[in-house]
Amino acid sequence: MTALRSRRVVISALAVCLALLGAALVVTLAVLPSSNKEEPFLKYEAESGLLQGTMVSQEGEGFSGSGFVTDFTDEQDQLTFEVVAPKAVLYNVWVSYRAPNGNKVAGISLNNQPHGELVLQPNDQFSELKAGKLLLQEGTNTISLTRGWGYYDIDYIKLQKTKPETKHQVSGELVNGNASAEAKKLMNYLVKNYGKSMLSGQTELDNVSWIEKVTGKEPAMVGFDLIDYSKTRAEHGAISYEVEKAIGWHKQGGITTFLWHWNAPTGIIDEPGKEWWRGFYADSVTFDLEKALSDTESEEYKLLLADIDTIAVQLQRLKDAHVPILFRPLHEAEGGWFWWGAKGPEPAKQLYRIVYDRLVNKHELNNLIWIWNSVQPEWYPGDDVVDIVSVDSYPTPGDHSPAINYFDNLVALVSNKKLVAMTENGSIPDPDLMKAxxxxxxxxxxxxxxxxxxxxxxxxxxxxxxxxxxxxTTLDELPDLFGMKKAVDKEE
Ligand SMILES: [Ca+2]
Structure with a gap:
């Protein structure tokens, strides 16, 4: 399913040599008043930055200093701040911006290396956004905002030295009070491991041997997809062996996670470009989730429930085999590209709660650990139905920065009380940077x-x-969570 990712906006890596632009401009540094021994804020006006393809404007009001920077229209357009740090220190960063024409994304580069992206919520007035953290080197650093989706205005950036981390307060108690012993055991392990080590994971079991060939190690976790068990795919002849594969992987002692590219229960368009197998994309179906949920007597609503029951049959097979599942239904809802997210947060959250209720309470699938996959607070379905929060991260190819902005936002979303995972990714975060x-x-x-x-x-x-x-953590380093290593010994 590599085509799945083609929708991603790819912000091409910057290979811009700023030195060619002549002597770099050192922007004015203003130390703002601070209180209670707080670290001072360092403020850098955009209009004093180094502009490449962008321009200073004074249009409208509410900006700081003598203007703002706009016209991020061409791929190479950017704005660069030069910041001198007395020593290597981690800073919090804020960006004051305006994006009146809907959701935008800006790229960030630190010292000419891509360093994640910044999601700019629509706003009509300039306002500050927490833009994550940057580890500055001793001496001169460059912080660049690169075009991304473009069509936003930047007023200034603000930096402040970070304070020591507050400890995570994750109890690991699962939201399903009847969770199976296996699920509890897996969750306890994840909680114990949290903050110490990152588990390695890979989609598709077939990739494990390639990874082993290249690295000498196997991932601790494999990601499986319920996609081809969806009724409207099975009706077209789709066949899946994901459950068998997952059981096999579990027997090797590995951790199993499932998502579900849920082909819509009805309303499949099935014409060139909108084929039946694209039926999880909002653009390839006429199925309207909001409408279906509005009438519990409707055919559409009943078909939704029937689809959940179909998936329950597969999850039951995994339950019978004592496989605990890190389960991630309705993924990337806030992106809006899948039908379950296309009608905004309310129907998506409502459907998530229906899926939870039906699988946990009706089907008693107590082997599931529940993962939510959207970051924005208005999309969060609630602490009572979520065990782990997560994001799918596809930065510029080769950007191995730690995605700290996403991480911090997810920690804040759950008040630091639930686990935080990167459930899909392109370039993997560098563990050294994660630690820093x-x-x-x-x-x-x-x-x-x-x-x-x-x-x-x-x-x-x-x-x-x-x-x-x-x-x-790789497969060989996992503890014997499910008694599988003993079982193998016995067989031998
Ligand atoms: Ca300004």
Whole structure:
């Protein structure tokens, strides 16, 4: 399913040599008043920055200083701040911006290396956004905002030295009071491991041997997909062996996670470009979730429940085999590209709660650990139905920064009381940077195809480094969570 990722907006890596632009401009540094021994804020006006393809404007009002920077329209357009740090220190960063024309994304580069992206919520007036953290080197650093989706205005950035991390307060108690012993055991392990080591993970069981060949190690976790068990795919002849594969993986002692590219229960368009197998994309179906949920007597509503029951049959097979599942239904809802997210947060949250209720209470699938996959607070279905929060991270290929912005936002979303995972990724975060930034991703799961093996998203060199890193857990380093190692000994 590599085509799944083609929708991603790819912000091409910057290979811009700022030195060519002549002597770099050192922007004015203003130390703002502070109180109670707080670290001072360092403020840098955009209009005093180094502009490349962008321009200063004074249009409208509410900006700080003498203007703001706009016109991020061409791919190479950017704004660069030069910041001198007395020593290597981790800073919090805020960006004051205006994006009146809907959701935008800006790229961030630190010292000419891509460093994640910044989601800019729509606003009509300039306002400050917490933009994550940056580990500045001693001496001169460059912080660049690169075009991304463009069409936003930048007023200034603000930096402040970070305070020591507050400890995570994750109890690990599962939301399902009847969770199975296996599920509890897995969760306890994840909680114990949180902040110490990141579990390595990979989609598609078939990729495990390639990873072992390249790195000498196997991932601790494999990601499976319920996609082809969806009724409207099975009706077209789709066949899946994901459950058999997952049971086999479990017997090797590995951890199992499932998502579900849920082909819509009805309303499949099935014409060129909108084929039946694209039936999880909002653009390939007429199925309207909001409408279906509005009438519990409707055919559409009943078909939704029937689909959940179909999936329950597969999850039951995993339950019977004592496989605990890190379960991630309705993924990437806030992206809006799947039908379950296309009608905004309310129907998505409502459907998530229906899926939870039906699988947990009706089907008694107590082997599931529940993962929610959207970051924005308005999309969060509630503490009572979520065990772990997560994001899917597809930065610029080769950007191995720790995605600290996503991490911090997820920690804040759950008041630091639930685990935080990177449930899909392109380029894997560098464990050394994760440590420096305090980005304690519980696990990562690299998507397949180019994301794993094109040498650009993840070079073989970095795969070797990550899979052999002391802060990354691989299959051989997992404890015998499910008594499988003993079972193998017995068979021998
Ligand atoms: Ca300004």
């Amino acid at each position: 930034y305090g980005a304690n991703w519980c696990w990562f799961v690299t998507w397949e195809g180019d994301y794993l093996n094109d040498g650009k998203h993840n070079s073989q060199e970095i795969l070797k480094k990550i899979y052999n890193h002391s802060n990354v």
